[in-house]
Amino acid sequence: MTSVAETSLRRTHFLLGCGTVAGLIFPVLSFGQAFTRSGFDLRRHAISSLTLGDLGWLQVIAFAGTGVLAVAFAVGLWQALRPGRAGTVVPVLVGVYGVAMVGGGIFVPDPALGWPPGTPAGLPEQASTASILHTVCGAAAFLSLIAAGLLFARRCTAQGDRKWALYSAASGAVAFVLTALPWSEGSASIRFAVGAVLISGWLVALSWRTRDEGA
Numbered sequence: 039m040t041s042v043a044e045t046s047l048r049r050t051h052f053l054l055g056c057g058t059v060a061g062l063i064f065p066v067l068s069f070g071q072a073f074t075r076s077g078f079d080l081r082r083h084a085i086s087s088l089t090l091g092d093l094g095w096l097q098v099i100a101f102a103g104t105g106v107l108a109v110a111f112a113v114g115l116w117q118a119l120r121p122g123r124a125g126t127v128v129p130v131l132v133g134v135y136g137v138a139m140v141g142g143g144i145f146v147p148d149p150a151l152g153w154p155p156g157t158p159a160g161l162p163e164q165a166s167t168a169s170i171l172h173t174v175c176g177a178a179a180f181l182s183l184i185a186a187g188l189l190f191a192r193r194c195t196a197q198g199d200r201k202w203a204l205y206s207a208a209s210g211a212v213a214f215v216l217t218a219l220p221w222s223e224g225s226a227s228i229r230f231a232v233g234a235v236l237i238s239g240w241l242v243a244l245s246w247r248t249r250d251e252g253a
Contacts, residue, residue, distance in 0.1 A: 046117075053114025057245030060107035060136070061238045067100035068234070077155040084227045085234060086176060089146040091154035101143030108136030111245060118248050124193035131186035132241075134178060141175035176230075180217050183237040184210040190244065202247065209240040 071088050072080045078088065088097035112133035119125030148169040149157040165173075187210030194203035217233040 050114050050117045051249055053110050054118060054245055054249045056107040056114065057111035057132075057248075058242050060104050060111055061240075061242035061245065063107070064100050064104040064139075065235055065238050067096060068231075071096060072231075078153060080227060080231060082151050082227060083153045084147065085231050086142065086172060087147050087150070087153050089143070090149055094146070094154075098143045098146070102140050105136045105139030105141075105143065108139060108241070109133055110136075111241070112136060115244075115248060118251070119193075122193065124189050128186045128190050128193075131182045131189070134182040135186070138175045138179035138182065142172055142179060145169070145171035145175060147172050180213065180233060180237065183241065184214050184218075186210075187213075187237070187240050205243070206240065209236050213237050 068085045068088060071093065072078055072085065075088065075091070075093060086097070086101075088094065089101070112129045112135075115129035115132055116126075119128060145168040148162045148166050150161050151157070152159045162169075187206045191203045191207035191210070194200075194206060213233045213236045216229040216236075
């Protein structure tokens with residue numbers, strides 16, 4: 039008969055595994071569409087604008103699916119990492135990321151820059167409420183995972199794991215530089231796409247690490 043402890047461990051491993059799927063589903067679906075949907079140009083159009091158009095539901099799934107899985111992962115992290123400040127705050131930040139990603143799928147940006155096809159080439163004169171909320175959710179998603187990465191780096195440093203501390207800190211720092219510092223608007227879509235890959239990759243790596251620690 040399976041003991042209560044074994045059942046709890048299996049459940050935690052399952053939840054931690056959700057982090058791997060959460061980190062993969064968004065870049066896979068996003069870039070799969072970015073390079074196949076006619077008229078979309080990653081140099082001009084933001085990844086999030088893939089929520090628009092006939093196949094926009096695919097990107098909505100990418101956002102919402104990533105968010106739900108990230109929240110499940112956060113629960114697993116809560117069970118696996120505590121006690122300690124990082125063991126408490128990192129899961130909360132990952133949970134905030136998950137909720138923000140769900141919000142990013144619910145609230146979509148405005149058509150702009152010729153996307154979807156048939157849209158005027160310029161920017162809308164006034165942003166809709168949904169577009170503003172999408173931007174807020176996007177900022178919350180990026181900043182929460184960046185903060186989680188930096189905080190987890192401190193935990194790894196305290197444990198003497200310098201390689202993982204460096205990787206975690208570098209991922210968060212580079213993502214912050216790409217997405218939060220004032221750059222030219224012309225490079226925004228590429229910068230945010232690279233930032234999304236960085237934080238998604240960190241999420242996958244964190245999932246693997248915590249599952250291995252608890253094995």
